[in-house]
Amino acid sequence: MPCRAARRLYKTLGRRGCFLAILGTGKTCWGVSFLVAPPGDRGLKLLTQLCDLRHWSWLWIICGLITFGSAVVRVGRDWFGFAAAIIPPTVWALAYTHAVITGDYSRGGFVALWYLTSHVGVILWAATVPEYSVPRVPRPARRGKAA
Template identity: 55%
Template sequence: MVVDPPTTTGLQLLTRMAPLHCWAWLWVLAGCVTTASAFLKIGRDRYGFVAALVPPAVWAIAYLAAVMSGEFSRGAYVAIWYLTSHVGVIMWAATVPEHSVPKPPRTRRAEGG
């Protein structure tokens, strides 16, 4: 990726605003927020799910815009892939109930010992 970066075909909406390496930081930042949120108490990790949704949603929108503008006709397949394999899975994961691990029972000391 560093030596031979991928093409920006279909990402013109994004590359008009900033170079692709700047957009890569969106993925890094979202990953850091998502990772940090994983260590929060149950029910407080919603910001991690929101952060995880942002990069693939932005990429899907960029590819859909490229399809609608005629710049990249095959972008519809890529947008559908991001919307199903990324956005859809994250949204499903956000609905899975979480359960906390119960505390281990307290052991009683042996009397007379």
């Protein structure tokens, strides 16, 4: 029974929807972690000059919920989820890049590259993946027994 439910959910969501659901859950959880126990602001002074990291956590949470909600939207209209998914890691990458340029956090360049490759790059790639793959090659017909 659980396998049937999982197959039905996968069929409903499709490949892109599954990706958006997983990504949205992850971004929401990441945002909640900033809300519950915010880390140090090392490298994020550009953001913390505007407001506290607890406030910035809502960017992750809201974008994560939008991304998750876009999982059930029809292909072609799910672009909104991919766009929402890109926003938080791009903001963080910009903040870390700014920290490197100003000399506040020398390691920030590596963190910025990590956000740009493992987050933004993967999201941009997944947005181009088609929902339907090439169909399987049909099996040749079996030969019947002569009567």
